[in-house]
Amino acid sequence: xxxxxxxxxxxxxxxxxxxxxxxxxxxxxxxxxxxxxxxxxxxxxxxxxxxxxxxxxxxxxxxxxxxxxxxxxxxxxxxxxxxxxxxxxxxxxx
Numbered sequence: 001x002x003x004x005x006x007x008x009x010x011x012x013x014x015x016x017x018x019x020x021x022x023x024x025x026x027x028x029x030x031x032x033x034x035x036x037x038x039x040x041x042x043x044x045x046x047x048x049x050x051x052x053x054x055x056x057x058x059x060x061x062x063x064x065x066x067x068x069x070x071x072x073x074x075x076x077x078x079x080x081x082x083x084x085x086x087x088x089x090x091x092x093x094x
């Protein structure tokens with residue numbers, strides 16, 4: 001059984017939960033134990049992961065906006081909902 005096969009079975013929300021758990025686990029690891037030769041690849045991999053996650057987040061926000069889900073939940077707009085839940089700074093793009 002591979003991790004990829006397990007991930008393929010998850011829906012987007014399940015994948016987001018895995019990412020959140022993995023991110024918390026990574027953040028709690030002591031980086032002093034990472035060999036020097038792995039620090040640059042680690043930063044590159046994390047940067048690529050952040051870019052992919054940012055793209056997924058933007059796609060999800062676009063879907064919320066397209067469906068009007070935030071308005072259905074009682075917000076004045078998607079932007080207002082993002083500000084309410086702390087996902088967007090006032091006047092910011094995200």
